[in-house]
Amino acid sequence: MTISRRSVLAGGSALAFAPRANAQSSEPIKPRPALRIAVAEIPPTLEPARELSNVGTRVTYSMFDTLIRRDFLGAPDGGGAGLKPHLAVSWTRNGPDELVLKLRDDVLFHNGDRLTAEDVIYTFMSPRMFGEKPLMPDARSYFATLASVDSPAPLTVRFRTKVPDVLLEQRLASWCSWIISKRAYEERGFDGFSREPVGTGPYKYRSHQRDQKIVLDAFDQYWMGRPNAESVEFRQVPELASRVAALQAGDVDMITNIPPDQVSVLKKSPGIDVRNVVLANVHVLTFDERGPQMGDKRVRQALALAIDRKLLVDTLWDGSAVVPNGHNYPEYGQMFLEGRSLRYDPDEAGRLLRAAGYRGEEIVYRTMPNYYTNALRAAQVLVEMWKAVGINARLQVVENFSQMRAEGAQIGNNSNSTRLPDPIGALWISWGPGSEFQKSGAFRSVEAFNAAGRALEAETDPAKRKALFKAMLDAWEDEAPGTVLYQPAEFYALKRNVAWRPYTFYFMDLRNDNLAFD
Amino acid sequence: MLRFLALRIGRALLTIALVVTFAFVVLRLSGDPALLIMGPEAPPEVIAAFRKAWGLDDPIWMQYFDYFGAIAQGELGRSMRDGRPAVELVVERIPATLALTLPALLIKIGIGIPAGIYAALHRGSMIDRAVMLAAVAGFTVPSFVLALLLVLVFAVQLGWLPSGGQDSWRHAILPIFTLGVGGAAVLARFTRSAMLEILGQHYIRTASAKGVPWRAVVTNHALPNAAIPTVTIVGFMVGSLIAGAVVVESVFSWPGVGRLLVVAVANRDLAVVQCILLLVALTMVTSNLIVDFLYGFLDPRLRTRTGSA
Numbered sequence: 001m002t003i004s005r006r007s008v009l010a011g012g013s014a015l016a017f018a019p020r021a022n023a024q025s026s027e028p029i030k031p032r033p034a035l036r037i038a039v040a041e042i043p044p045t046l047e048p049a050r051e052l053s054n055v056g057t058r059v060t061y062s063m064f065d066t067l068i069r070r071d072f073l074g075a076p077d078g079g080g081a082g083l084k085p086h087l088a089v090s091w092t093r094n095g096p097d098e099l100v101l102k103l104r105d106d107v108l109f110h111n112g113d114r115l116t117a118e119d120v121i122y123t124f125m126s127p128r129m130f131g132e133k134p135l136m137p138d139a140r141s142y143f144a145t146l147a148s149v150d151s152p153a154p155l156t157v158r159f160r161t162k163v164p165d166v167l168l169e170q171r172l173a174s175w176c177s178w179i180i181s182k183r184a185y186e187e188r189g190f191d192g193f194s195r196e197p198v199g200t201g202p203y204k205y206r207s208h209q210r211d212q213k214i215v216l217d218a219f220d221q222y223w224m225g226r227p228n229a230e231s232v233e234f235r236q237v238p239e240l241a242s243r244v245a246a247l248q249a250g251d252v253d254m255i256t257n258i259p260p261d262q263v264s265v266l267k268k269s270p271g272i273d274v275r276n277v278v279l280a281n282v283h284v285l286t287f288d289e290r291g292p293q294m295g296d297k298r299v300r301q302a303l304a305l306a307i308d309r310k311l312l313v314d315t316l317w318d319g320s321a322v323v324p325n326g327h328n329y330p331e332y333g334q335m336f337l338e339g340r341s342l343r344y345d346p347d348e349a350g351r352l353l354r355a356a357g358y359r360g361e362e363i364v365y366r367t368m369p370n371y372y373t374n375a376l377r378a379a380q381v382l383v384e385m386w387k388a389v390g391i392n393a394r395l396q397v398v399e400n401f402s403q404m405r406a407e408g409a410q411i412g413n414n415s416n417s418t419r420l421p422d423p424i425g426a427l428w429i430s431w432g433p434g435s436e437f438q439k440s441g442a443f444r445s446v447e448a449f450n451a452a453g454r455a456l457e458a459e460t461d462p463a464k465r466k467a468l469f470k471a472m473l474d475a476w477e478d479e480a481p482g483t484v485l486y487q488p489a490e491f492y493a494l495k496r497n498v499a500w501r502p503y504t505f506y507f508m509d510l511r512n513d514n515l516a517f518d
Numbered sequence: 519m520l521r522f523l524a525l526r527i528g529r530a531l532l533t534i535a536l537v538v539t540f541a542f543v544v545l546r547l548s549g550d551p552a553l554l555i556m557g558p559e560a561p562p563e564v565i566a567a568f569r570k571a572w573g574l575d576d577p578i579w580m581q582y583f584d585y586f587g588a589i590a591q592g593e594l595g596r597s598m599r600d601g602r603p604a605v606e607l608v609v610e611r612i613p614a615t616l617a618l619t620l621p622a623l624l625i626k627i628g629i630g631i632p633a634g635i636y637a638a639l640h641r642g643s644m645i646d647r648a649v650m651l652a653a654v655a656g657f658t659v660p661s662f663v664l665a666l667l668l669v670l671v672f673a674v675q676l677g678w679l680p681s682g683g684q685d686s687w688r689h690a691i692l693p694i695f696t697l698g699v700g701g702a703a704v705l706a707r708f709t710r711s712a713m714l715e716i717l718g719q720h721y722i723r724t725a726s727a728k729g730v731p732w733r734a735v736v737t738n739h740a741l742p743n744a745a746i747p748t749v750t751i752v753g754f755m756v757g758s759l760i761a762g763a764v765v766v767e768s769v770f771s772w773p774g775v776g777r778l779l780v781v782a783v784a785n786r787d788l789a790v791v792q793c794i795l796l797l798v799a800l801t802m803v804t805s806n807l808i809v810d811f812l813y814g815f816l817d818p819r820l821r822t823r824t825g826s827a
Contacts, residue, residue: 041781044600053557138556138564191601210600210607211781212684212773237682237771238780241666246681249673400786401558402550414558439562 054506064178064199079504096164117151291410443481595789615774625698634709656703753809
């Protein structure tokens, strides 16, 4: 038998937990229900930094923990942006490019190993998502500023960034910062770990049948306490009607991906609740500057001014979506720009079109029918709104983004997520120099926008940052490479006895402070 | 006979090559797998890395020849979604699909053919009308609608059966029934038409006039001659055993080949799609080949014609 430092640590932690286990065994163990969730799709793997879509994070969010926890529940809308200790008990800034975190000493991985600084270092610095050719380049892009992670003392980790990064704490509470077990990763390799991952979260892997179901078991040694559900099953039910029937038949406890027009039907079903949340995401229209008629910014501005967004929200979303204050959201906290709005001014739109010399040439709006909820219906209304101000718009339904972005693109659909509660984590990521829009040339009048954005990236003073954000947003709205439509709502239907709240991200938090059974 | 066999096999191989080529061209030209799998918000460098990793940045003709070269060596590629071999993914789904389609085929044959024969032999009777009414209903109601109807009645209202999934034999009842009903209706209609046509032939009248018992007329003269169109339809049904349950598998969340195909096409997961199409083409071609041989067995004139051609 080989005695390693890890096995000693694991044994030590087992001893440390022994009294608690005994204490628990003296009390009657309360039976726990299994939670069954029907989803439209399940991810092909469970490597948390590999599955970054709504489909993947929904499952992995309760299998892994972050060092810092974003307090989504701290706001009534499920979009709180405050930070709380999680795997790290505390953190200290040593300047704009250095952050030191102290780790908890009582955290176990699902394989029984105890969390160490080495696991944290491996999570961020191994070829998994670091270096010239990371295994997951998408994950790398979330930590592009990261220079190094080391451990100056036991249970202490130090993050250094290449440039000042005021958002590092937020990054460590968000995408791709889920801590993994170094030993499990090295033993299983990239593909093996992707199939059977090991984290520290409240639920651990039991089985995964591709395109069928993923089953997780409660991890009773979870450092936040014994989970409230015995197990969680994510069952793939691609058809909406089948998901609804499964919930009504009592085969599942919760269903996801419900379109707004089904909400009233579900609300009438006995014992079923519908809960919704406005997502940290906006549906946007993209105006390709290279397209015919689209080179004049006055035409693009007119397209944006002709949209009655409130009407869209009221009619298509039954008021459950939100028209934001531009590409500018309250969750930015002190960076939020008060007093801004998305103007609806058809008269001004008409004036701009005349000034631009637009004479009714056809402008094609490409959209996919189902990728974004309500996209096709919104598109049909938009075409009429544009016609009302004299724009000869034609709707072209396409199958995918390749076809949407193909040559001749004029107007298209997209969505922008607010990855981090700051303009750098939203507008800048979506439209900045690294974005598809700038790299492809669809957004090329970028001087003022990029100048403000680059200055904002490097700035740490809050007042100056806010002023730079204003300059960046002004430039974006003036050049109008796109326009915001609305923040969509996401609907979940569940049995009334399940106490659970959705977040503004697709993360499905099943920790005890957000999941209980009446 | 050897020439007949060689012609049929040659035609089968050509069909398979055309199917694979068509699928390759359509899927490659109609969408970028990198964009579909990584999502529209993925940074351009990530999309580029994905394309490079999977050889999607090579010219399409090079990808085509690479693909055919790989097939010749028995390598059908890997899924772009999780890196697993496409063959492995497809093969592990076949039992689930067959668990639905084989019993459904038995239902189709077991109900459809006798019902069609019975209706033809009792033409114009109440039973004939009832059988045909049921057949038209089964034929015209889309399987999607029938499936949901069955779920609403037996899962939601009565609670007798599960609404979907694959956890036990009870989960298979509704999808098998859905598949079986539609196919039985088709077979009943075809069998009835074929029987009615044969029963109107001179040789049937002659046999009856010569005093051959009606049961023998039907068994020895009508049924073998009416079998040809029925065998053709059954052949199609056998050919679609592998991927003929796409809609039903989707509604009942049954993890078969059909579901895999839908997901793979949506993601332009080319290796998986091509592997399934190859399998479907093989099954269909094999089934047609068997049907061709059965024609010769059922009707000796076809053998003679082929031989003299």
